[in-house]
Amino acid sequence: MTRRVFRYVPFTIEQDQTAEPEYEARCVSGDETECGAESGTHRDPGPVEEWQRRRTQETGHRRYRRNFGGYAVMRPPAELAELARLTGGTA
Template sequence: MTRTFRFQNYTTRQDPATDPEYGAVCISTDSQDDSDAAACLAASGPMASALSVDDWMRDHLRDPDHRHFRRSFDDFAEFLSTRELAGAEQVTA
């Protein structure tokens, strides 16, 4: 009995059917002396652009000493064989 296995190369790309999301969370504490102080944890929520997140962080700076943030970028990925990718690029070119 003979078996034939066909291996293909695959790649990932950002899914063109969805938009990425950006966000930020304030990780500043109200007290610089107390290392056990709770972080603010105010969150921007999902936003459509990095500039929108920057604007939200700038607005949050109004709280004294809230200058430390954790930024995030989330997107969806698409997994394609390199053969499919080559065909998709020819259609869009």
């Protein structure tokens, strides 16, 4: 039987600065079924918000599902990262 010991390591969660976030919206107006029109994916919220404004002006629809996507990186404490660097391991 193999015995394992798990230790708590206080990683921090940070936004990955090397990856662009993604913004999009979908029109969910409608009584029985959602409209379903979509803004498309953009790297900035501005075009999505402008799409929502135009869509509301054109159709009167006022309810939207907004999505934001980004990437996260788990960062170990500095001392753990330094230990891994010195020993050739990964943190």
